[in-house]
Amino acid sequence: MAEKKQLTVAQKKQRKRKIQNLVRRGIQLAFFLLLPSLFSEAFNGVKGIFRAVGQGEVLAVNDFVKTFIIICVITLVCGRYFCGYACAFGTLGDAVHGIAKWIQKKLKVRFPKIPEKVCIHLQIIKYINLLVILITCVLGVSQVIESNSPWQAFSRIRMLDFKIAGYWIGFVCFMLIIVGMFFEERFFCQFLCPLGAIFSLLPILPWANLKRKEGQCIKGCNACQKQCPVHHKLNGISVRSNECIQCGRCKLVCPKGNISLRNVKQEKEKKDIA
Amino acid sequence: MNRYFIARMLGCILVLSGLFVYQGKAQEWQKAKEENQKQVAEVENYNRQIEKEQRAKKEEALYKDGSYEGTAKGFGGDIVVSVTIQSDTITAVEVVSAKKEDSAYLSMAMEMPKRIMDAQSYEVDTVTGATYSSTGIKNAVKAALEQAK
Numbered sequence: 001m002a003e004k005k006q007l008t009v010a011q012k013k014q015r016k017r018k019i020q021n022l023v024r025r026g027i028q029l030a031f032f033l034l035l036p037s038l039f040s041e042a043f044n045g046v047k048g049i050f051r052a053v054g055q056g057e058v059l060a061v062n063d064f065v066k067t068f069i070i071i072c073v074i075t076l077v078c079g080r081y082f083c084g085y086a087c088a089f090g091t092l093g094d095a096v097h098g099i100a101k102w103i104q105k106k107l108k109v110r111f112p113k114i115p116e117k118v119c120i121h122l123q124i125i126k127y128i129n130l131l132v133i134l135i136t137c138v139l140g141v142s143q144v145i146e147s148n149s150p151w152q153a154f155s156r157i158r159m160l161d162f163k164i165a166g167y168w169i170g171f172v173c174f175m176l177i178i179v180g181m182f183f184e185e186r187f188f189c190q191f192l193c194p195l196g197a198i199f200s201l202l203p204i205l206p207w208a209n210l211k212r213k214e215g216q217c218i219k220g221c222n223a224c225q226k227q228c229p230v231h232h233k234l235n236g237i238s239v240r241s242n243e244c245i246q247c248g249r250c251k252l253v254c255p256k257g258n259i260s261l262r263n264v265k266q267e268k269e270k271k272d273i274a
Numbered sequence: 275m276n277r278y279f280i281a282r283m284l285g286c287i288l289v290l291s292g293l294f295v296y297q298g299k300a301q302e303w304q305k306a307k308e309e310n311q312k313q314v315a316e317v318e319n320y321n322r323q324i325e326k327e328q329r330a331k332k333e334e335a336l337y338k339d340g341s342y343e344g345t346a347k348g349f350g351g352d353i354v355v356s357v358t359i360q361s362d363t364i365t366a367v368e369v370v371s372a373k374k375e376d377s378a379y380l381s382m383a384m385e386m387p388k389r390i391m392d393a394q395s396y397e398v399d400t401v402t403g404a405t406y407s408s409t410g411i412k413n414a415v416k417a418a419l420e421q422a423k
Contacts, residue, residue: 037376037378041378044403047403048402048403049293051402051403052300053293053296056300056303057300057304058297058300058301058303058304059293059296059297059300062382062403063378063381063382064378064382064403067378143405155376159349159350159374161350201282201285201286202282202286203279203280203282203283203285203286204279204282205279206276206279237276237277237278238278239278241278242282
């Protein structure tokens, strides 16, 4: 009797997880179809500002800059939900990696993975990427990167324009990124995305970070870390806490429901008082 | 308090105040530049007026009066503009259709008709950040003017 009841609880939990996962995928799909160029518009705003600085022009708040500011404010207050839910490039990555996962499951094979330590170091590339792009903007030579960028290739393919003559470098980069996305989850977001680099540098309010009650964990359970697409460890305050893209998978997978937005310290104090 | 949060906060404030200071300076430069441009425009307008009068004396016009449509490729597809000419002056530039342009980029490129009318020529700078759409408008105006000859 007791066993049966436990099973239903577990089943309920699993169903809840499935529904939450479906909701996230649904939101991602909706953003992909309705606002597929949000990420490039927002980053265009940043580039526009730095181009204006390079030319000594007055900074203008155009639609791109507005998009960027809105996304930044949301990120500051709530965390990087844009990355986890709204960015078309992230969604594309999730879809491509989803295919890889499905193949691995069906064929019962495991594709090689980049070791976690290497991943953490590779995540620094995106800051260099951001720096290089902004420098080219200030110097007024950003057109060279723009016409060869994989983002440009992506928007062209979205427009069903397959004449790759003028921008084949961008097209090849895009294809390489797709291959990367296939093997490593959130390959572009983790290692290359210049917009993600900006978000990582923003002072995201600490209460938007997911926290783990480590004391209550099952010994040796690393479910949340294994599930995390950006290799975040959730162990207290860390430099990399802004890597979190709020996909919420750690929250779903935790068998004890240990991960939440609540402050661990406050919880401890409450206990002490009790 | 989280020291990484404080460090990021300081960094952010630094960047924002840097941009703020820059904006003040840039506005000063802009003012000086506008003064200069005004003078140049006055001279150019005067020259154009004289040219026109001379042409009128010879009774030959550069363009025929009327509305002309021109088409050129933008980012995603064709952009069609309509150019209205009255006694050798471009009096209106309208984008008739640009179905396959991304709306945000197109709205930036909508600066082009004004630039073209101000310069009275299709040879103007494109809008940075919306290069493809504004080049499309520019070339479409060029095509329309070809017809008006």
